[in-house]
Amino acid sequence: MRFFAVGFRTDVLRGEEMTKGESTRQRIIEQAAPLFNQRGFEGCSMKDVLEATGLEKGGVYRHFASKEELAAEVFRYSWTRAANLRREGLDEVDGAVEKLRYLVRRFADTTGPIAGGCPLMNTAIEADDGNTLLRGLVHAGIKDWKKRLCAIVEDGIAAGEIGREVEPRWVANSIIAALEGALMISRMEGNRTAVRDAAATLESMLNGIAVG
Amino acid sequence: MRFFAVGFRTDVLRGEEMTKGESTRQRIIEQAAPLFNQRGFEGCSMKDVLEATGLEKGGVYRHFASKEELAAEVFRYSWTRAANLRREGLDEVDGAVEKLRYLVRRFADTTGPIAGGCPLMNTAIEADDGNTLLRGLVHAGIKDWKKRLCAIVEDGIAAGEIGREVEPRWVANSIIAALEGALMISRMEGNRTAVRDAAATLESMLNGIAVG
Numbered sequence: 573m574r575f576f577a578v579g580f581r582t583d584v585l586r587g588e589e590m591t592k593g594e595s596t597r598q599r600i601i602e603q604a605a606p607l608f609n610q611r612g613f614e615g616c617s618m619k620d621v622l623e624a625t626g627l628e629k630g631g632v633y634r635h636f637a638s639k640e641e642l643a644a645e646v647f648r649y650s651w652t653r654a655a656n657l658r659r660e661g662l663d664e665v666d667g668a669v670e671k672l673r674y675l676v677r678r679f680a681d682t683t684g685p686i687a688g689g690c691p692l693m694n695t696a697i698e699a700d701d702g703n704t705l706l707r708g709l710v711h712a713g714i715k716d717w718k719k720r721l722c723a724i725v726e727d728g729i730a731a732g733e734i735g736r737e738v739e740p741r742w743v744a745n746s747i748i749a750a751l752e753g754a755l756m757i758s759r760m761e762g763n764r765t766a767v768r769d770a771a772a773t774l775e776s777m778l779n780g781i782a783v784g
Numbered sequence: 785m786r787f788f789a790v791g792f793r794t795d796v797l798r799g800e801e802m803t804k805g806e807s808t809r810q811r812i813i814e815q816a817a818p819l820f821n822q823r824g825f826e827g828c829s830m831k832d833v834l835e836a837t838g839l840e841k842g843g844v845y846r847h848f849a850s851k852e853e854l855a856a857e858v859f860r861y862s863w864t865r866a867a868n869l870r871r872e873g874l875d876e877v878d879g880a881v882e883k884l885r886y887l888v889r890r891f892a893d894t895t896g897p898i899a900g901g902c903p904l905m906n907t908a909i910e911a912d913d914g915n916t917l918l919r920g921l922v923h924a925g926i927k928d929w930k931k932r933l934c935a936i937v938e939d940g941i942a943a944g945e946i947g948r949e950v951e952p953r954w955v956a957n958s959i960i961a962a963l964e965g966a967l968m969i970s971r972m973e974g975n976r977t978a979v980r981d982a983a984a985t986l987e988s989m990l991n992g993i994a995v996g
Contacts, residue, residue, distance in 0.1 A: 610914070612827075615826035688912075697905060748965065751961075752969075759908070761923070
């Protein structure tokens with residue numbers, strides 16, 4: 573009985589401690605996300621993170637050994653949130669071309685979940701000549717995005733919806749390039765015109781690859 | 785005679801000083817350009833600039849009051865070089881659609897003149913939430929690029945080469961977005977596939993706007 577009680581008690585305590593530690597860790601990531609996304613890895617200091625979270629130095633370094641480690645977790649979090657938001661509702665859309673159209677429109681109409689623009693592009697531009705860890709994560713993010721788009725195109729070809737001559741990689745690259753590049757213009761101009769213009773071009777590209 | 789001699793002498797000295805000062809200033813800009821383009825405004829310190837130029841602190845601050853002032857001159861220089869390189873030979877191309885095709889192909893085939901990718905995109909991503917001076921310069925750079933592309937489309941419409949229903953702004957936004965976004969992917973992947981894929985999509989867009 574004592575064994576079970578102690579065992580139980582310990583489990584509960586350990587559980588509570590882990591939950592608190594994990595939730596602090598998660599809170600740091602969430603509060604650091606817009607800072608890194610707006611100011612960049614170089615432009616955001618651990619001091620900025622301490623100020624935003626209201627934690628002592630030890631409270632942050634307990635969870636992240638370095639700014640780089642925190643930035644990597646922040647990128648994972650921000651990119652997962654952005655990518656999930658952009659494909660929300662996709663499963664309910666029928667047909668490959670319609671799915672691609674949906675993704676293009678959704679990108680054009682959806683404001684990013686983390687202030688500061690697209691975490692993938694922001695981190696790509698900063699890490700392309702530098703930070704190896706972040707560069708690897710961005711590369712993996714692009715790879716995953718392309719893979720998902722290619723899979724839809726391949727399904728469309730298999731279903732006879734998209735022409736057999738269509739190269740899935742070409743479609744994926746064209747969609748990602750146009751949307752991300754347009755977002756850069758839109759953020760500079762302070763309106764969504766460029767993103768909508770790019771979406772219109774992609775719509776006509778998708779009309780072109782659809783059979784019949 | 786003495787008056788003229790003194791006058792002449794002073795002029796020559798002043799002329800020599802200005803020339804030397806101007807050439808040092810220009811050398812600082814040129815040597816700082818790849819540093820800022822690769823590391824970003826936040827990631828590049830005045831110490832980095834001193835190391836690259838081999839100048840003393842006073843030698844740089846004599847020409848630029850602040851890092852921001854230097855970064856602004858560096859952006860002007862880098863963007864002018866990149867933009868000029870991308871449109872080199874354009875005047876010899878006849879016809880609006882052919883000119884647009886030429887610009888797209890040239891972007892896809894030309895390596896940027898300043899190490900670190902496109903200065904416009906790099907600075908846009910870093911300045912979109914921050915530095916007002918740089919943000920203004922990037923905005924002006926995008927505006928100028930769009931204006932030049934729109935002028936070609938307008939000439940094409942006036943010449944009956946491009947359909948009257950075509951919106952020049954849409955063409956300009958689509959070209960800039962696709963090329964810049966693709967460059968981001970290409971730099972991450974370490975090859976030019978994404979830029980070539982985006983160029984192919986733009987080619988078919990241009991085929992679509994051409995009359996007949």
